[in-house]
Amino acid sequence: MGRARLYPDEPSGPFPSPPSTIEDREGRDIEIRAPGQLTTDLDAVVEMYDQFDPTDRAQGIPPTGEDRIRNWLETIADESVNVIAHHKPNGDVDGDTEVIAHAMLVPDADDPAAIENNSDIEWELAIFVLQDYQQAGIGTHLLKHLLGHASDVGIERVWLTVERWNNPAIALYERVGFEASGTESFEQEMSIRLE
Amino acid sequence: MNVLVGLGGSDESVKTLRQTIDRTQDVGDDLTVAVLEKPESKRSQGEMYEEADSLLSEAGVDADLVRLEGDPGSALVDHAEQGEFDQLVIGGGTLSPMGKIQLGPITEFVLLNAPTTVKLVR
Numbered sequence: 001m002g003r004a005r006l007y008p009d010e011p012s013g014p015f016p017s018p019p020s021t022i023e024d025r026e027g028r029d030i031e032i033r034a035p036g037q038l039t040t041d042l043d044a045v046v047e048m049y050d051q052f053d054p055t056d057r058a059q060g061i062p063p064t065g066e067d068r069i070r071n072w073l074e075t076i077a078d079e080s081v082n083v084i085a086h087h088k089p090n091g092d093v094d095g096d097t098e099v100i101a102h103a104m105l106v107p108d109a110d111d112p113a114a115i116e117n118n119s120d121i122e123w124e125l126a127i128f129v130l131q132d133y134q135q136a137g138i139g140t141h142l143l144k145h146l147l148g149h150a151s152d153v154g155i156e157r158v159w160l161t162v163e164r165w166n167n168p169a170i171a172l173y174e175r176v177g178f179e180a181s182g183t184e185s186f187e188q189e190m191s192i193r194l195e
Numbered sequence: 196m197n198v199l200v201g202l203g204g205s206d207e208s209v210k211t212l213r214q215t216i217d218r219t220q221d222v223g224d225d226l227t228v229a230v231l232e233k234p235e236s237k238r239s240q241g242e243m244y245e246e247a248d249s250l251l252s253e254a255g256v257d258a259d260l261v262r263l264e265g266d267p268g269s270a271l272v273d274h275a276e277q278g279e280f281d282q283l284v285i286g287g288g289t290l291s292p293m294g295k296i297q298l299g300p301i302t303e304f305v306l307l308n309a310p311t312t313v314k315l316v317r
């Protein structure tokens with residue numbers, strides 16, 4: 001592979017671990033969970049991405065159309081680490097909850113099944129919040145819980161790329177401790193070290 | 196059409212060349228293949244040159260094959276400006292483990308500076 005990726009010297013954290021229920025800035029109850037396997041919640045997550053506004057896609061993901069979304073998630077599901085945010089509509093005690101945000105880490109390895117320690121490899125991050133739920137603080141909470149969960153399972157190095165003009169996302173990443181890690185092109189690469 | 200294709204030395208470069216060769220055969224374009232100096236890539240400039248040479252001869256395509264020294268983006272754009280090219284072809288980005296399309300700094304430089312139409316091959 002190409003050049004080694006740089007990471008901040010100082011680790012960031014601690015971050016909260018799922019599960020948690022938080023109230024967003026609109027007063028909605030949002031439950032954040034980490035499914036053991038993405039496959040358990042796959043249908044609900046596919047449904048969320050199917051509702052995702054294509055103008056908010058980032059570097060080609062999520063793909064559009066249910067089949068392609070499912071295919072994409074199945075390809076990365078096996079070894080990925082996920083957190084999912086559900087909204088329980090008010091007053092609905094045991095009714096349906098809806099997936100409204102998803103964040104994940106995907107191992108950067110040729111043979112993910114052969115990984116012994118999660119700290120041996122680097123993990124790529126992505127996060128998506130459904131349009132109606134954006135700018136209510138959910139992205140920040142979800143990201144922190146993903147990093148908390150990552151730290152719980154021994155992950156130390158996390159990186160991502162983000163379109164250089166995606167200011168909301170860059171602001172979010174910087175706030176939790178990500179730093180720009182080189183590469184000047186359409187995408188900004190950023191990385192964080194977890195404690 | 197007079198086509199210039201730029202190759203770094205990645206698998207993406209090989210795919211780009213294969214597709215460009217197919218297209219050349221279909222429509223009878225004139226083809227120039229420029230092998231760039233990109234030390235961090237999988238194949239050295241010499242290896243990429245050899246591989247391009249054999250792909251071209253296997254396909255029976257008569258193309259100009261050149262080596263360009265120096266910064267890959269600017270060397271390629273310079274070469275495009277010197278010749279009478281109608282189109283410049285480069286690789287269209289790699290996929291991250293997540294499936295995100297990533298365009299490198301060379302692609303960005305070429306897109307912003309090339310005098311011709313630029314084609315990205317996926």
Ligand SMILES: CC(C)(COP(=O)(O)OP(=O)(O)OC[C@H]1O[C@@H](n2cnc3c(N)ncnc32)[C@H](O)[C@@H]1OP(=O)(O)O)[C@@H](O)C(=O)NCCC(=O)NCCS
Nearest residue numbers: 056058126127128129134135136137138139140168169171
């Ligand atoms: C990036 C994203 C995950 C942020 O989620 P969110 O729930 O809206 O984030 P938050 O509400 O926690 O906002 C975090 C900060 O981002 C900034 N921000 C969020 N949306 C913004 C917008 N539209 N314009 C400007 N700043 C914005 C604010 O600084 C906000 O800080 P505040 O809480 O002080 O207002 C969400 O916008 C999204 O899913 N975007 C589309 C997909 C994407 O680009 N993902 C990132 C690449 S994988």
